[in-house]
Amino acid sequence: MEKYGELKSYRMEMFDGNSDFILWQMNMKDYLVVLDLDYSLKGPTMKQHKKRDSDEMEMVEDVTDAWRKMDKKCLSEIRLHLVRKVQGHAAIKDATSAKQL
Structure with a gap:
């Protein structure tokens, strides 16, 4: 079954700030799960990477x-899914990732 087909009968409400x-x-988290987009809410996974010119390992974003x-x-x-007045807040306009938002 396709992702969007599962949402045909569901309408996600807009958040109006009130x-x-x-x-x-x-509800938004559940909506994103159905769309298979929820993993980005956690941020990228981390992997071990060898530091340049060293035997030490460090964790870096994958x-x-x-x-x-x-x-x-x-x-x-x-x-x-945010009304315009909520979209206008600086923290929302400036967010560069789903996790940050």
């Missing part, structure tokens, strides 16, 4: 093009 944010947030694309879609889905 309604119950916790309930909207829970950011692939596929992850960037998913994160961009997730960020857009969230923003599109």
Whole structure:
């Protein structure tokens, strides 16, 4: 079954800044799960990487093009479900990832 087909009977509400944010947030997370976009809410995975010119290991973000694309879609889905006056807040306009938003 295709992802969007599962949502045909569900309409995600817009957050207007006045309604119950916790309930909207829970519904948005569930909506993103159905769309397979929820992984970007956690941020990229971390992987061990050997430091240059050293035997030491460090943890670095494992950011692939596929992850960037998913994160961009997730960020857009969230923003599109906010009314314009909420979209106008600096923290929302300036967010560069779904996790940050």
